[in-house]
Amino acid sequence: MIEQAKTQSPKNLPSWADSSTHAVSYKDVILGVEPDAPVVENENGGKQSDTPYGFHLVPTSAIFDAAKVLKYGADKYGETFKNRNYTKIDTIDHLNHALQHIYAFLAGDKQDDHLGHAIVRLMFAYDVESRKPISPEDVEVQAE
Numbered sequence: 001m002i003e004q005a006k007t008q009s010p011k012n013l014p015s016w017a018d019s020s021t022h023a024v025s026y027k028d029v030i031l032g033v034e035p036d037a038p039v040v041e042n043e044n045g046g047k048q049s050d051t052p053y054g055f056h057l058v059p060t061s062a063i064f065d066a067a068k069v070l071k072y073g074a075d076k077y078g079e080t081f082k083n084r085n086y087t088k089i090d091t092i093d094h095l096n097h098a099l100q101h102i103y104a105f106l107a108g109d110k111q112d113d114h115l116g117h118a119i120v121r122l123m124f125a126y127d128v129e130s131r132k133p134i135s136p137e138d139v140e141v142q143a144e
Helices: 060-077 091-106 114-130
Strands: 039-041 047-049
Touching: 060 114, 091 114
Parallel strands: none
Antiparallel strands: 039 047
16 A cells, blocks of 8 residues: 655656656756766866756757747737746647647648747647646655
8 A cells, every 4th residue: 555655856756757858857856957966077177067968959040949939929928937828728738739830830831930839839848747746656655
């Protein structure tokens, strides 16, 4: 019988929040940037915290296009840093809109930046889904 779920912390996360697969875990702890992250030394003797991220590999054109879409949406829907409208929309709705833009792009529609909108909606879906509370069934448990 399951008595109590383990306490969540950066050192005791469910398997889905492993830093090799997800950047953000339960309660918005950014994995890989904790104060006790492993230290690496480069060929010149420079030391720094090791990172699991490759931000330098993200295509800059996609980031700029996504930011342009985000600005347009913020102006249209009243989104602010403190009022994140997209967090009030279900994951499935974000996925539906992303697919709508993907299919519009595949159909040859040129009236909008469909790939930019799809990227943004997929990011929204990912963020909304990652913020959902963890249920006891999703967490490793220990018997008392």
